[in-house]
Amino acid sequence: MNPVRKKRLFIILGILAGVGVAVGLALSALQQNINLFYTPTQIAAGEAPQDTRIRAGGMVKEGSVSRSADSLDVQFVVTDFAKDVTIRYRGILPDLFREGQGIVALGRLNEEGVLVADEVLAKHDEKYMPPEVTKALKDSGKLPDGAAGKMGAAQ
Amino acid sequence: MIPELGHLAMILALCLAAVQASLPLIGAWRGDRQWMGLARPAAWGQFAFLLFSFLCLTQAFLVDDFSVAYVAKNSNSALPWFYKFSAVWGAHEGSLLLWALILGGWTFAVSVFSRQLPEVMLARVLSVMGMISVGFLLFLIVTSNPFARLLPQSPANGRDLNPLLQDFGLIVHPPMLYMGYVGFSVAFAFAIAALLGGRLDAAWARWSRPWTIVAWAFLGVGIVLGSWWAYYELGWGGWWFWDPVENASLMPWLVGTALLHSLAVTEKRGVFKSWTVLLAIAAFSLSLLGTFLVRSGVLTSVHAFAADPERGTFILIFLLFVVGSSLTLFALRAPVVKSSVGFGLWSRETLLLANNLVLVVACAMVLLGTLYPLVLDALTGAKLSVGPPYFNALFLPLMAILMLALGVGVLVRWKDTPLKWLRGMLLPVLVVSGALGLLGAWLFGDFHWAVLATCLLAAWVVLAGVRDLLDKTRHKGLLKGIAGLSRSYWGMQIAHLGIAVCALGVVLSSQYALERDLRMAPGESVEVGGYQFVFDGAKHHQGPNYTSDRATVHVLQDGREIAVLHPEKRVYQVRAMPMTEAGIDPGFTRDLYVALGEPLEDGAWAVRLHVKPFVRWIWLGGLLMGFGGFLAALDRRYRVKVTTKAREALGLTGVQA
Numbered sequence: 001m002n003p004v005r006k007k008r009l010f011i012i013l014g015i016l017a018g019v020g021v022a023v024g025l026a027l028s029a030l031q032q033n034i035n036l037f038y039t040p041t042q043i044a045a046g047e048a049p050q051d052t053r054i055r056a057g058g059m060v061k062e063g064s065v066s067r068s069a070d071s072l073d074v075q076f077v078v079t080d081f082a083k084d085v086t087i088r089y090r091g092i093l094p095d096l097f098r099e100g101q102g103i104v105a106l107g108r109l110n111e112e113g114v115l116v117a118d119e120v121l122a123k124h125d126e127k128y129m130p131p132e133v134t135k136a137l138k139d140s141g142k143l144p145d146g147a148a149g150k151m152g153a154a155q
Numbered sequence: 156m157i158p159e160l161g162h163l164a165m166i167l168a169l170c171l172a173a174v175q176a177s178l179p180l181i182g183a184w185r186g187d188r189q190w191m192g193l194a195r196p197a198a199w200g201q202f203a204f205l206l207f208s209f210l211c212l213t214q215a216f217l218v219d220d221f222s223v224a225y226v227a228k229n230s231n232s233a234l235p236w237f238y239k240f241s242a243v244w245g246a247h248e249g250s251l252l253l254w255a256l257i258l259g260g261w262t263f264a265v266s267v268f269s270r271q272l273p274e275v276m277l278a279r280v281l282s283v284m285g286m287i288s289v290g291f292l293l294f295l296i297v298t299s300n301p302f303a304r305l306l307p308q309s310p311a312n313g314r315d316l317n318p319l320l321q322d323f324g325l326i327v328h329p330p331m332l333y334m335g336y337v338g339f340s341v342a343f344a345f346a347i348a349a350l351l352g353g354r355l356d357a358a359w360a361r362w363s364r365p366w367t368i369v370a371w372a373f374l375g376v377g378i379v380l381g382s383w384w385a386y387y388e389l390g391w392g393g394w395w396f397w398d399p400v401e402n403a404s405l406m407p408w409l410v411g412t413a414l415l416h417s418l419a420v421t422e423k424r425g426v427f428k429s430w431t432v433l434l435a436i437a438a439f440s441l442s443l444l445g446t447f448l449v450r451s452g453v454l455t456s457v458h459a460f461a462a463d464p465e466r467g468t469f470i471l472i473f474l475l476f477v478v479g480s481s482l483t484l485f486a487l488r489a490p491v492v493k494s495s496v497g498f499g500l501w502s503r504e505t506l507l508l509a510n511n512l513v514l515v516v517a518c519a520m521v522l523l524g525t526l527y528p529l530v531l532d533a534l535t536g537a538k539l540s541v542g543p544p545y546f547n548a549l550f551l552p553l554m555a556i557l558m559l560a561l562g563v564g565v566l567v568r569w570k571d572t573p574l575k576w577l578r579g580m581l582l583p584v585l586v587v588s589g590a591l592g593l594l595g596a597w598l599f600g601d602f603h604w605a606v607l608a609t610c611l612l613a614a615w616v617v618l619a620g621v622r623d624l625l626d627k628t629r630h631k632g633l634l635k636g637i638a639g640l641s642r643s644y645w646g647m648q649i650a651h652l653g654i655a656v657c658a659l660g661v662v663l664s665s666q667y668a669l670e671r672d673l674r675m676a677p678g679e680s681v682e683v684g685g686y687q688f689v690f691d692g693a694k695h696h697q698g699p700n701y702t703s704d705r706a707t708v709h710v711l712q713d714g715r716e717i718a719v720l721h722p723e724k725r726v727y728q729v730r731a732m733p734m735t736e737a738g739i740d741p742g743f744t745r746d747l748y749v750a751l752g753e754p755l756e757d758g759a760w761a762v763r764l765h766v767k768p769f770v771r772w773i774w775l776g777g778l779l780m781g782f783g784g785f786l787a788a789l790d791r792r793y794r795v796k797v798t799t800k801a802r803e804a805l806g807l808t809g810v811q812a
Contacts, residue, residue, distance in 0.1 A: 015512070026520050026549055030527060033545035037538035055540060072672055072752075072761055091672045092752030092761045095390070095733040132538045 035106060039136035043109065044083035050109045056085055057104035057133045065099060078103065080133075082140035089117040096122040102133035158223050161211025162302040165252075168204035168259070169292040171197045175262075175285030179278035183351075191278035198266045198281055201288065202259035209256045212301055213243050222309035225249060225301045231315040231729050233700040241326040242316040247450060247466075248301035250329055254446075255291050257330070257337045262288065265341055265366070272362060279348035280341075287340050290473045298466050315729035318701070324384030332377030332404060336442040338370020339407060342414065343439035346432045347481060350488040355432060360422035363435070365788040367418060368646075371411040372784025378404050379777035390735030390750045392670070392765045394773060397546040402525045403445030406518050410438045413514040415784075416507050424504060424569060426496050429489045430511070436481045441518070443474045448525075499571030506564035510557065517553045521546065551605075558612040558658065561651060562619035566626075584622050588614035599667065609662040613655035620648050646787025650780045657776025664770040672752070676759040684766040686747060687711040692758050693724075693751070701725045701734075706760065708738060708749050722762075724751045746770045 037055040038048040048054055058078035065076040072091055076099075077084045087105050097103060097120060107117035175197035182190025212225075216239045221227040229246045230239055244250040262284045269277055295301075319325075345363035349355045381404070386394040395401060414434040421431045451467025498504040524541045531537050566572075566580050592611025599606055627644075628636025669684040677692030693706035703725040710718040720738030727734060740747040745768045752761030 018512075019516070022516050022520075026523060029545045029548045030524065030541060033542040033548075034527075034539045035542055037540075053542070055538070067755070069756075070674065072674055092750075092763055095735055135538060 037104075037132045037135075039132075039139055040078060040080045040083040040085040041136070041140055043085050043113065043115075048109055050111070053106060053108055054115075055104055055106050055132065056087070056115050057102065058085070058136050059102050059133065060097070060099050062099045078105070080136040080140040085113070085115055087115045087117050087120075089120055093120055094122040098122075104132055157211050158215050158220065158302040158304065161208040161215075162300065164204040164208040164211065165292065165296060165300075165302075168201045168208065168255075169289065169296060171201040171204065172285050172288040172292055175201060176282050176289050177285075178282075179285075180282040180351075183275045183278040183282075186275075188274065191274050194278045194281035194285075195266045197285070198259075198262045201285075202256075202263040205252075205256045205259040209243075209252055212249060212252060213240065215302075216240065216243050219313070221311070221313050222304050222306055223301075224303045224305045227305055227310050227313045229316050230313040231700065232312055233729070234316060234321070235699055237326065238316055238321050241320070244329050245316050245320050245325070248295075248299045250333075251291070251295050251299055251450075252301050253330065254333050254337060255288065255295055257333045258284070258288050258291060258340060261337055261341055265344075269362065275352065276348055276359075276362075279351050280344045283344035283347045284340060287344070287477075290477075294466070294469050294473065298469055313729075315700070315727065318725070318727040318730065318732050318734045319388060321727075322384065322388055324380060324388060328377060328380040328384055331373055331380055335370050335372075335374020335377050335411075336404075336407065336445065338366065338373055339411060339435075339439045339442050341366040341370065342411075342435045343481070346435035347484065350432060350484050353488060355421075355428040357422050357425050360418050360431065361793070364415065364418045364422060365790075365793045367411065367415050367435075368784045368788040371408070371415055372781040372788070374404070374408050374411060375777055375784065376781040378408060379774045379781070382777075383774050386770075387737050387739055390737055390763075392737070392748050392750065392763065392767070394664075394770065397524070397541075397543045399525045400445075400449055402521050403441075403448045406521055406525075407438050407441040407445060409514050409518040409521070410434055410441055413511045413518075414438050416510050416514075420504055420507050424496060424498070426498065426504060427508070427511075429485075432485060432489065434511070434515075436478070436485065440474070440478045440481075441522075443470070443477060447471055447474050498569075501567055501572045501574055501577055503564065503567045503569050503572075506560055506567055509560045510564060513553055513557045513560065517550055517557075520549045520553070554658065555608060555612055558616050558654060561654065562615045565619050565623045565647070565651065580622055580626065581619070584615065584618045588612075588618050591618075599663070601667070603666050605662050606666055609658050613659050616651055616655040620651055624648065641790055641792070643787040643790035643792070646783040646785070646790070648783070649786060650783030653776045653779030653781075653783060655776070656772050656779060660769050660772025660774075660776055664767050664773065667768045668770075669766040671764045673762060673764070674755055674759055675762045676757060679759075681764065683764050685712065686717075686766060687714075688749065688764055690760070690762060693754075693760060696723070698725065700729065701727045703736075704751070704754065706738075706749075706751055706762075708762075710740065710747055718747060720747065720749045722749045722751045724754075741771060743771060744769060 035053050035055045037057065040056070040058050042048055043056060048056070056078065058080045061077040061079045061084065065074065067074050073088070074090070074093065075086060075088050077086050079085075087107070089105070089107075101122055104121045105115060105117040106119040106121070107115050109115055175194055178190050179192075179194035179197075182188070182193070212223075214220075215223045215226050216230050217236065219226070219230065219232045219239075221230075225246070225248045229249070230242045234242065242249075244253040262281060265284065266277070266281060269280070272280070342363055345359065345366070349359045378401075381401070382394045385396070386392065414431065414437075417427050417431045417434055420427045447467065447470040451470055524545050527541055528539050531539060562584065563577075563581065567577060588611055591614035592607055595610030595614075596602055596607035624637070624640075625633070627640060630636070631639065671681065671683050673681065675681065675690040677690060680687055680689040682688070687710065689709040689711065691707040691709065693704040696703045696705040703723045705721055705723045708720045708722065709716055710720065718740035720740055722738035723736040725734045725736060726732070735750050737748055737750040739749075745766060748763075748765035748767060750763040752763060754760055
């Protein structure tokens with residue numbers, strides 16, 4: 001092999017190795033950082049892993065929000081109208097968090113089956129329903145009439 | 156009547172775009188100068204009609220014509236006039252019209268400022284832009300007509316603009332962003348035109364370069380404005396969320412950055428031609444992908460527009476058509492324009508190649524993280540999201556490598572650099588930046604590796620720039636030499652300084668930010684990071700179209716009052732939608748940030764207190780990059796040399812005077 005070709009070969013091999021390493025790193029980072037969504041029914045059935053960061057969501061049950069008197073601890077129940085999950089959170093809830101609203105929470109399940117959330121998401125539109133919540137309600141067969149249409153109209 | 160005129164103008168613009176897309180291209184193919192000559196008037200006419208159409212929609216907003224469905228959905232008579240104006244692009248239909256208008260504007264600008272271009276080239280460029288315009292105008296007219304009427308039952312008042320968008324940031328952010336997105340269509344059109352003509356030479360790169368730089372600078376400024384808006388308007392105190400829609404704007408910016416560096420190589424040295432073309436295609440395709448992600452409803456995000464499957468399908472088909480046809484053309488034509496100039500290992504070509512690789516890999520990472528949930532959802536129905544740790548873990552090291560390469564890249568010469576000389580140049584830079592890095596890490600106390608690395612890298616980038624400046628002016632003396640440097644050189648220096656500033660802002664503000672969410676009763680005070688925050692309670696307050704609870708927070712440092720902040724919790728009446736307005740005391744080295752959560756018993760509130768050191772530097776860095784870009788685009792050689800080169804190419808000049 002002549003030197004020019006040899007050099008070229010090394011450069012190409014170097015690039016390939018670099019890209020390979022980068023792709024490997026990317027995929028492993030991706031694997032570690034995906035947050036799977038679980039519906040309340042799935043969580044109640046024990047399908048969701050403990051001590052892994054997951055997403056859970058549903059409608060906030062009417063009358064379930066309770067605040068502690070001297071701190072920002074808050075506890076509420078989300079439901080897909082088949083099963084319920086209790087969510088515990090410390091901090092400021094988003095503007096559009098309210099009872100009867102579809103929300104998504106990110107956090108870890110503890111032994112009691114309570115989701116200790118570090119992030120609660122409610123979308124910036126009163127009619128909007130997160131697609132995960134729509135799916136949860138659909139799975140439990142309790143999607144309110146017109147909710148799917150509302151999803152389409154939300155903007 | 157006026158909305159109908161606007162609608163008609165839109166359709167006429169589509170007709171002209173169709174003319175512009177087809178006839179000049181056929182003319183260029185057959186060598187017919189008359190047909191080629193049609194490109195320019197068609198582009199002007201198209202722009203004029205789009206402008207008229209846009210003004211019609213604006214007029215409908217300003218006079219509260221609620222019989223127009225789009226106005227009824229996104230405006231209200233109580234809205235202040237400037238928000239009525241910005242509401243024109245506050246939702247899908249109007250912002251698409253703005254998009255089409257800006258595309259028309261870019262086309263107009265190309266036709267005006269590229270008089271020196273060979274006629275064939277100009278005809279091809281304009282007709283490619285015409286094709287893009289046809290696509291978007293069809294999309295606009297068929298699926299998202301902003302002039303659709305609500306007759307005979309037109310509402311008495313409108314449903315109001317989304318309160319999140321009632322803000323100065325939204326008046327300027329989308330137009331800037333679209334200037335960038337759409338601006339890449341010019342680089343794309345130049346690349347396609349060059350492929351069609353089979354002539355990818357240095358002249359092509361020089362023509363395309365200023366357009367690319369301007370588009371890139373606009374996009375950067377647009378992203379910065381968006382980030383700043385999110386920071387003060389969303390009430391979370393964050394400035395980047397790795398939200399898919401943010402990623403959608405970041406990806407074309409990354410590839411655009413690679414593109415403008417690669418264009419430099421192609422212009423100066425005539426290499427990387429095929430690669431440059433590929434990047435130009437990629438930058439515009441990613442802009443289109445961004446449009447698809449934002450407007451099709453496949454994503455859920457604060458920014459996303461209405462979910463409408465029909466629209467999503469249209470853009471997806473358009474995207475596939477653009478990518479497919481341009482890549483096919485590339486496959487057919489690229490080998491024709493192969494280059495044959497070699498370069499050494501330690502040359503600017505190699506370092507710019509490294510820059511390109513890093514940026515493209517970074518873009519690929521972001522793309523993977525953004526599309527992975529969508530692809531998996533489509534294939535298996537699993538719902539998941541990719542968290543910010545993924546992006547941070549990959550993106551930040553890549554940017555560190557980029558900055559490392561940057562320091563070498565500004566100093567190495569084209570073609571080949573003696574290693575010994577390079578070592579002599581870089582060693583002092585390395586030593587001093589190492590010292591400054593340690594000094595920085597020590598000054599901030601509380602040791603973090605990230606802070607040390609960032610201080611070192613920032614010093615490395617800045618000092619390498621200074622070193623190059625000294626080297627460039629070594630013959631004439633510093634002052635005289637500085638005056639003689641070109642605008643594009645200064646543009647480069649300022650943009651690179653921007654990276655260092657931005658990196659410092661990102662790392663320092665995230666490492667040393669202090670955040671406290673707590674319950675505060677009136678009169679209560681709390682200390683965060685040496686600042687005493689005294690909560691004075693909230694009072695009711697009436698705005699033009701909202702009611703609000705406006706709190707007063709005094710901030711004291713060493714017993715002396717340094718700021719009074721008024722965070723608000725507003726409820727916009729028409730949509731009954733609550734909104735958080737943060738109270739911010741901005742500063743060069745730190746921001747004080749107070750936002751209200753929800754009201755608790757006895758006049759107490761949930762309050763979010765942040766002290767964010769150097770957070771402004773993030774946006775300052777971004778603006779510096781954008782400013783550098785504009786400065787570089789104003790360089791004299793794009794006007795002088797282009798003329799002569801183009802004349803040469805046309806064989807118009809006999810002897811150079």
